[in-house]
Amino acid sequence: MNRTTKLILTSLAFALVAHIAGCATAEHATTTNAGSADTARARPAVEPVKDVNEAKPAYRAEFATEPAEVKAGEPVTLSFTVKDAKGAVVRDLQVVHEKPMHLLVVSNDLAEFNHLHPQPQGDGSFKVTHTFPNGGAYKLYADFTAPNASQIVDRLDVNVAGDAPREHASLVADKTTTKTVDGLRVTMRPDKHLRAGEELMLNFAVADARTGKPATDLQPYLGALAHFVIISEDTTDFLHAHPMTKEEMSEAGGAHGGMEHDAKPHAHDAAEMKDEAKEGASPSEVAAHTTFPRAGLYKVWAQFQRGGRVITVPYVVSVAENHTVSANTANSVPADAIKVTLSSKGYEPSRIEAKKGQPVKLAFYRADAENCGGEVVFPSQGIRKKLPVRQTVLVEVTPKETGELAFTCGMGMLRGALVVAD
Template sequence: MKTKRTIVSSLLILGLLAGCGNSAENGQEPGHGHAAGHEADHNQGEQHAGHGTEQKAPAANLKASVAFASGSAKAKENTELRVRITDQNGAPVNQFDISHEKLLHLIIVNRDLSYFSHIHPEFKGDGTFVIQTAFPAGGTYKVFADFKPAGGSGTTWSEWVDVGGTEGEHVPVTPDSSLVKQVDDKEIELSMSGVKAKEEVLLTFEIRDAKTKEGINDLEPYLGAVGHVVILSEDAGQYLHVHPLDEKATGPKAQFATSFPKSGIYKIWGQFQHKGKVFTVPFVVKVN
């Protein structure tokens, strides 16, 4: 999964990563444990680390920014989102390693974490990635850009952005009373080996047929692995992107090892693929 792809720059100048149209102010820390989340809630550009079992420090001195092509975005309308990555001198970064089949993973959530999107912009040169997307309602969203500079370690930048239009109803992020969820025709149960901050925890997703309760053992690779897990703290200040322990597993269990950086409420999204369809299952847990 670490095949290197070298991309030659073309000429474009666009605004960049993790948010939309705001200047990027960043902070960085080395990863630790199986996945590290970093508190960075500046309402500007932020850098986090935490990619499964990778433990190298994030690439230093990179900058990223996000912008809408039209200058702004409106709810329920397609808009072009541009992510641009530069070095400390402002020069575009054009060489990236492929990470789980993609050069850039873009995670977008709204303020109360009720909306989640995992998409993959296309590289256009000059350090810039572009994608067409739409937001379901007006309000504030956080954009996380997850990438690997060539020869470097996994790096994530994030930024809050504003979307015009009527806001949806805000729902409190409340821990689930049961860690069993049904998505379409599947029943997914989450088991956790512990709920203490700063201690390694094993997350086990067991995926069954919702009607027969039989385990599903023919899961298909999603982005090169049995599944992917994204975890955010209630305020979206802590970010974890966790890869499975056994990427070639096919179910019914998929296991992920991580650690929560601090106590509090976290939302966990597990993503898997079966019969050609990707499904996402969310859980909310409290960490002591």
Template sequence: MNTATKLGSYVLGLAVVFGGALGVGKVVGPVGSPPAEDHAAMAAPVASAAHGDEHGVQPAENDTPGGLQVSENGYTFNPLTTTLKPDEPTDFRFAVTGPNGEPVTDYQVEHDKKLHLIVASRDLGTFRHVHPEMAPDGVWSVKLTLPSAGAYRVFADFAPTGGSALTLGADLVATGDYRPEALPEQSRTAKVDGYTVNLDGELTPGRSSKLTLKVSKDGEPVTDLQPYLGAYGHLVALRARDLAYLHVHPDGEPGDGKTEAGPEIVFYAEVPSTGDYRLFLDFQHEGKVRTADFTLGAGERPAIPEATPTPAPTSSGHADDGHGH
């Protein structure tokens, strides 16, 4: 059983600010040599309106959340692999093309990597944060194993040299019988591999919110967290209803003389709307990276109006509306 999918994403920096310049375009192709079964993943070249005219004029900025699109500011995420088999390691290949339609090969290093790849199932039960390798021709690849059949969303988080940071999204399918799970209940405590992570703070739509995550093991606070990708923790948030993407980085960094190596990791995040969010914290201790996950609501949910009672029928078969006959 397949499920319909929606798209969504957006990027966020320290003290998280949402938004970006968006330009809608088509998938650019072909790039590199896609596997035979993936030829359909590439389409026609991007229209010039997606990346400005011949004079380099860029599309107007707006505050649409990023990552809900495959293209933004003339950059396009081109998956060369679109279908995988569950529980089978597969080379996931893709390229990012720029405003000139050519594969991008020059990236800024952000948090020790040129590109971060996030993979999440549509029901938000599965999360992967991986780091592919780029070939000289601009084609990226990473060995990816998806645990079960279903619909997935893949996010490429990067900053091209000379450009602003972007997150682009595309869909990925693991073949087979898809049985989506319900969104996990809201919880402020996560347990993983003997570690307990507690979350303190609220998500307030339209306002920067402080989130504090405290790591302990066997009941004792962990005070020797190890740097992972230049920080003591990385937090990704996905809005449940459309998988809008938010990458939050912690306050401070290892070696700055003031940031302690645990047990607390502090983040500042701003979400754009009410609703449920899934939060995924990557942290490293004793040489291994672990992921703690939470479900957290933002703001008050809109009230659902009560249904108007249906008048009971009278003996004549007509609804009793209070008027006599």
């Protein structure tokens, strides 16, 4: 009865700007509100902010520590006060995965990792007490969602005073993909070679280290069977992957409608998961659907809960350059092509005029790592093309009938159309 079931995780990619003005300053990656029904099940990816001074972010977290000087081995209270563009304190953050704010604390070399949850205080701030074990530079990623807005991740710097800062640990890509932590043996199997800008599934199989049998006693941790945090070696790319709930999975299954490909397995798995929940067994395999934005080394922390304890399993992966997509970029886009930008807002433009019988060249540009935008599909034309992040892909269509010729993202959530006239 060891059926394995995959949980598909929504993942959020953040390209944070490398612009740091010193200790305890925040960087802002604000999102635009996707304004669609899809936001609930797949929160839109953050659009990179080119210049923090260019546009005032809608929300930012003011950061303070108590005491002001942070010392290794001494408890410090980390305080975050979220303010809107007008400076008003925002108290009612949305509860996402059971918490209004998630805080990831990592040392600059990514050797140390903590996942904390600042608690709301009477004065509108969110606070958590933490003890940094060593002196040196740390990064804090405060992950929160204001009411009627999309997710925001603020990256902050903290310098911790200490007699002897720990020696900088260099990231080295793992030679083995099987790791054992606290009696849980976890094997990571990506579904393809890791390449920049390409969507992939990171599959994680969990087994009991002692018996070697699939572990089916995982407990929900913050409303999910697994959480994944992925940070690039230079700390600028931050991805936080959370699983979809059963309801969201069945909704997503419904939304996929007649789309072939991966929609059916997802829906099937959701059904299987319900069966297994009845039997009291948890899936022994989970999958994170993600895109690494750039080539280089990334650290991946997979978090599970078992026996009331959170188990954090670290991996270091190497993401290769993507030569196949760079051959397909702007240089090869003809001048008469219509540029269609795909972001968390959807397709812009989403309606494009065309003439019956005349070929139309569409140059799709995918601006961010929005999850379901990894493919563009023209169902009536049998066209399905991959859209790597920050790459342009050309699609040529000749409409044979007047009316609307629809195109959608791979999961059918984002839609656009050619409006075809005689």
